Amino acid sequence: MTTPCLESFAAPQDGRLTQNMLDAFDRDGVIILRDFVRVSECERLRERALKLVDEFDEESVRSIFSVIEQTQLNDDYFNDSGDKIRFFFEYGAFDESGALVQEKEHSLNKLGHAMHDLDPVFNEFSRTAKLAALVESLGYDDPGLLQSMYIFKPPRIGGEVSCHQDSTFLYTEPDSCIGFWFALEDATLENGCMHFIPGVHKAPLKQRNFRQDDGKFVIEVLDDTPWPEDATAPAAAPVGTLVIFKGRAPHMSGPNLSEKSRHAYTLHIIDKAGHYPANNWLQRGPDMPLKGFGLS
Numbered sequence: 001m002t003t004p005c006l007e008s009f010a011a012p013q014d015g016r017l018t019q020n021m022l023d024a025f026d027r028d029g030v031i032i033l034r035d036f037v038r039v040s041e042c043e044r045l046r047e048r049a050l051k052l053v054d055e056f057d058e059e060s061v062r063s064i065f066s067v068i069e070q071t072q073l074n075d076d077y078f079n080d081s082g083d084k085i086r087f088f089f090e091y092g093a094f095d096e097s098g099a100l101v102q103e104k105e106h107s108l109n110k111l112g113h114a115m116h117d118l119d120p121v122f123n124e125f126s127r128t129a130k131l132a133a134l135v136e137s138l139g140y141d142d143p144g145l146l147q148s149m150y151i152f153k154p155p156r157i158g159g160e161v162s163c164h165q166d167s168t169f170l171y172t173e174p175d176s177c178i179g180f181w182f183a184l185e186d187a188t189l190e191n192g193c194m195h196f197i198p199g200v201h202k203a204p205l206k207q208r209n210f211r212q213d214d215g216k217f218v219i220e221v222l223d224d225t226p227w228p229e230d231a232t233a234p235a236a237a238p239v240g241t242l243v244i245f246k247g248r249a250p251h252m253s254g255p256n257l258s259e260k261s262r263h264a265y266t267l268h269i270i271d272k273a274g275h276y277p278a279n280n281w282l283q284r285g286p287d288m289p290l291k292g293f294g295l296s
C-alpha cells in the first residue's frame with residue numbers, strides 16, 4: 001500500500017479557492033496552501049504570543065492540557081475558557097517538586113480560546129479580507145469565528161495529540177466546523193507536524209468530547225471502531241503555510257522530541273445559521289456574541 005499524500009497548492013492571491021482546490025478539499029477533507037501568510041505576519045503573531053506569555057504569572061495557575069491524559073476534563077479553568085485567553089501547560093512541564101523543567105515559553109501547550117476576539121493583534125490576523133474571501137469561496141455566507149488557539153508544541157516536551165476530529169469538540173447540527181491551521185514556524189516530521197487520514201472525513205463523527213451532562217463534562221463515544229492509522233499522510237508545513245481541514249477530518253501529531261519549537265495558530269469557524277448546542281463545552285457569555293469577519 002502506498003502512503004497517501006496531501007494536495008499542496010500555492011496560496012491564491014485573493015484567498016478565493018479555485019475549483020481544483022475545492023475538489024481536493026472535498027475529496028481529502030484537507031488541503032495545504034503554501035505562503036498564505038507573509039513570514040513577517042507570522043513573526044508579529046509569535047512576538048505577540050510571547051509577550052502575553054511573558055506577562056502571564058506561571059504561579060497563578062497550573063492547568064495542564066493533554067489529549068492523551070485528558071487532564072483538562074472537568075477543569076474549570078479550561079471549561080470556562082471559551083470566551084477568554086487562558087494559558088495551558090504541557091503535561092511534561094513540571095518536575096516532581098512542581099518547578100518548571102524548561103523556561104516558561106517552552107513549557108506551555110497552548111493559549112485559548114478567544115484570542116481572535118480579545119487581542120487586537122490576533123483579531124487583525126484572524127479577520128483579513130483574504131481569509132474572509134477564502135471562507136466565502138467555501139460556501140459560508142454567515143461564518144462565525146468560534147475558537148482560536150496558539151499552539152506551542154515546545155521542544156523536547158511537546159505532547160502527542162492522538163487521532164481525533166475537531167467537530168468532536170465544536171459540534172454543530174448540521175456539521176459545519178472548519179479548521180484553519182497557520183504554521184508560524186516550520187512544521188516538520190521531526191518537530192511533530194500534523195498527519196491526516198485523507199478521505200475519512202466523510203464518515204460519521206466518532207465522539208462528542210466534553211459534552212456537558214448534569215454539571216459534569218463527559219466524553220461520549222458514538223463509534224469505537226479504530227481509525228485506519230496506517231493510511232496517514234503528513235502535513236509538513238513551512239512557515240506561512242495554511243492547512244485547511246473539515247471538522248470531521250481525522251488528524252493527529254506526534255510528540256516534539258526535537259530541539260525546535262513548532263508554533264502554530266488555529267482558528268475554527270462554524271456556520272452561524274446552524275444549531276450550536278447549549279451542552280457543547282465551549283460557551284460564550286452574553287457580552288461575547290459569536291462574530292464573523294466583520295463586526296457581527
Ligand code: FE2
Nearest residue numbers: 164165166251
Ligand atoms: Fe485538532
